[in-house]
Amino acid sequence: QLQLQESGSGLVKPSQTLSLTCAVSGGSISSGGYSWSWIRQPPGKGLEWIGYIYHSGSTYYNPSLKSRVTISVDRSKNQFSLKLSSVTAADTAVYYCASLQQLVHSFDYWGQGTLVTVSS
């Protein structure tokens, strides 16, 4: 059973870059069948998919965030990362990492989430 755990800075200044990492255990990030995703949830609001990366390294991003998002994978550490540049207060949210099953396109394993606040 996969386990995912987010880590990173909980406070980011406006215009700077948000950086988070998701450590995967219980399975290899390099194995097929999954893509590795980031999803966020502003306080009191709904879920927004940010993007995902395949084990091959191919990435897909939400068109509304594409210009500011980079997702990468570190196979040696079995983890993947999110960078979101030029942040504003609107990027304040709980950020989740999750595994997306490629066959049925559903998110079956989630991290616990980490709150990132954008504030000076």
Add this chain to the structure above:
Amino acid sequence: AIQLTQSPSSLSASVGDRVTITCRASQGISSALAWYQQKPGKAPKLLIYDASSLESGVPSRFSGSGSGTDFTLTISSLQPEDFATYYCQQFNSYPLFGQGTRLEIK
């Protein structure tokens, strides 16, 4: 772009009630539709995938149905632990979530 609209946005019900939540897509989508349950301060939990397949470990009182543009999540007999927010999610070009349905105790 496809939009997903859940209805109702909120719902009050009692333990033992049968509850149905609807997710409507702005255009026809495949059966790649999932339902999640989220409790306050917790990550979403997958309940249903592929429109009607029950995720392992999820109680059988949860069921999903639908195709094309209209999908439903049904809870046959509400239990106290079912009061939460529910989200649908589709995958067409990329994942998209509905706005959520908050299920509250009457």
